[in-house]
Amino acid sequence: MATRLQSKWFRDNSRLQHCLVSDPHHVLRGATGEHVSLIQGALSILDGSRIADDEQKRHLYGPTTENAVLEYKKRRRIINLLYQTQADAIVGKMTIRRLDEEMKAQERSRSHLMFAVGVSLPEPRMVILSETANRDFVGWANQMVKLYSGKVVKVDAATDPAEEVKRIRQAVNTAGAGGLLILSVGHGVCIPQFGEQGTFDLAPNAAMRVLGKNYNENEPKDFVSPYYDDKPAANTGLKPLSQKDKDERDQTPGAQRRLKNWALWQEVCKIFVDGKLSAVVLLTCRIGGAPLFLQKIAGQWRTKMIAYKDQVGCYQTASGRFRTILGKDKDKTAPPPPPHTNTPWGEITIPLSMTDMVVIDPPAAPKTP
Template identity: 30%
Template structure:
């Protein structure tokens, strides 16, 4: 059966990709069929491919990256010849794109893919913000007094929300020059870097697999770091959650991959080994007006400074 979605129906070049291995659409390809793939990816992944690639109808690096992420999330892999997805649009990929477009663009796969992207984007932004904060503190610490204390005061004001979130979540001082805060900040940045270094390793298991192994009912997600890829399972409740909660669940589960657990927190050492603590630091520093966890728990008392 030829491609059915309004976006792809009747396109001879894309229909060839559906049935002929020699007609895969690959990086460097050119034509209106490439633009249709780009627009489909923008719809399904909620991304924006650079205008230069779209205007020139060219399958450039950004398009290739988008295809690769799309295929990794959906496990579109020819295991007979490869262990990871590639960045070409072949039979299974064009069929998957067409099916999702035909379904209206909102599927479990698209929800998972968008959540994964938002997790990576928010974590990158917060990591970069904290690296900048760390640099400002390091510079201030090298100044002679009274400039050192004056500059620390400026940091406390300009990074008021950052300092309060770090202090409350990590159970350390909110003073920029405090040794405990600086040590915890360094450790937090390191954990975020480890999280970001993880490959795409997530799968929708619904109510089966790891989703069935958790006592007390089906969770949002479940992770076993020692399992073969994919190591993170998202479960049925994940797909009825809010966009922000789905994003933060991915961030949380990826912290399990780097050794963080789920436990109570009463000191900084416990905070730095708790997945929820670091994931919520990301959420509260990315969403600058947030006053409660994305699951509705732990309201900020007193309210955090915004933004």
């Protein structure tokens, strides 16, 4: 019988390691700390348990956590027959061992990212299109490649737009049909309460800034908008023209620049449509707050988009490993841990937060006659 936790999810937590081998270290109602958060996360992943937001934020073993533990144990008949006739709501040796075994099985059978964001395939390939200047994010990408030998591939992004399109093609082709692409190339923002306005980088150094309806056609740094060829509503007797229509009539340098960028964007869209990925993760800040903008892109790429409403960060821990986190992760190294998503899971996957992650499905394709 194992005397050490085996899953990547649990094995770095000393409190739960003690729980595995020592009765006095059982975990029960009223407990707080990162070990409780790990138990809550495992229950959510394995059983779809719904834990109260307040308990998750406080890392508190409260009533909904207690109920989730009890239901988990009932389903698996985790009972100490020496002195019990029914399951209780305590995480002891038998329970943490079973949780650890099931999490390890999940880790073996499929990618952490896939089951974390609801994309489930038997043999997914993950590709990280990574910037090259940010030491922490590059370190995290390299760490992922090392941890998942053969399952995760890193492709270095480029600042030249034409070259970046080639790198995107390389990344999508490497992921293959059903694969997952993580875009970790730069920044993102949204404009609160305006779901069609926002921006994210498709290349490092803002070389390919993709914008929503806040696109400024006269700003050279604004690379492209998926709304560029949308025609305005016809409210006059005149034929409505899109910005693209106007630029095709106008041969100014600005118009030529925008048309060239649009051609590259159309090439990018075709790459994603042909690639048939399971999803694209935007590992960038806040763009999840612009869902209509993301839905527009999801429609043009014909793939699921996964993004964040919070800031996304990365840092190197005292152990030397790199960990992805969210903006809510304040005082990330100060004990006791504050309410945050800062768990070891961030060292082996993207930040996980049911309240901050946004999943946008592409609209249904129009039916052909």
